[in-house]
Amino acid sequence: MLVKYDENPLEIKNISHTVTLVPRLEYSVNLLDEMIEILNGRQSELKETNQDFRFDFDESDKSQVDSLKLEFLVLxxxxxxxxxxxxxxxxxHLGNIPEVLPSSIPMIRTVSAQLFDVVPMCSQKLSEISVHLGSIVLDSAALTTARFDFSRSNNESADLLNEVKLMVHSKLSKQYPNLDFFKLCNT
Incomplete structure (x- = not known):
């Protein structure tokens, strides 16, 4: 039995555009996974290198302070x-891309900028990810007729960055109970 089906050319156009988002999103996720793996390895190395600071830390030794600041930055x-x-x-689905991704882009750019001198390859790849995600957000917004509130997105991003910063301070304070990380990382 055949069912009569009316094709809506606008829907077909949207479907073809939607399909092009998936490979870019998958590519971005794969790149992100690679950067996470690199930073995870780097963080493990720094934790191992800095483990003696739990018992013997000299605040006047710039190399020790820098090493702990680097561990904070990487974590x-x-x-x-x-x-x-x-x-x-x-x-x-396509409709929640404009809800989920916009605040992620400034966060990626912030991390990329901070890693520029420390892990240049990660910084470069994160910049690439932010470009891909930006194009995905714009394309999905065009397809879903979403509107952006950049102020809200920037505030959400800043709040999340501050939240992560507090969590990292807490983790490192537990790892190095004799050190004041708030003081150390804000000098």
Whole structure:
């Protein structure tokens, strides 16, 4: 039995555009996974290197302070990227891309800028991810006729970055109970 089906050319056009988002999103997720893996390895190395500071830390030794600041930066970057990955997992359909991704882009750019001198390759790849995600957000917004409130998105991004910063301070304060990370990282 044949069923009569009326094709709506607008829907077909939207479907073809939607299909082009998936490969870019998958590519971005794969790149993000690679950067998480690199930072995870780097964080493990720094934790191992800095483990003696739990008992013997000299605040006047610039190399020790810098080493702990680097560990903070890498752990912060790693936790931000893990948060972004969790957000990306919430994407279940085209309509929630404009809800989930916009605040992730400034977070990625912040991490990329902070890693520029420390892990340049990660910084470059994160910049690439932010470009891809930006194009995905714009294309999905065009397809869904979504509107953006950049102020809200920036505020959400700043709030999430501050939240991650507090979590990292807490983690490192437990790891190094004799150190004041708030003081150390804000000097």
């Amino acid at each position: 912060f970057s790693l936790d931000v990227l893990l948060e972004i990955k969790n957000r990306m997992k919430r994407i279940s």
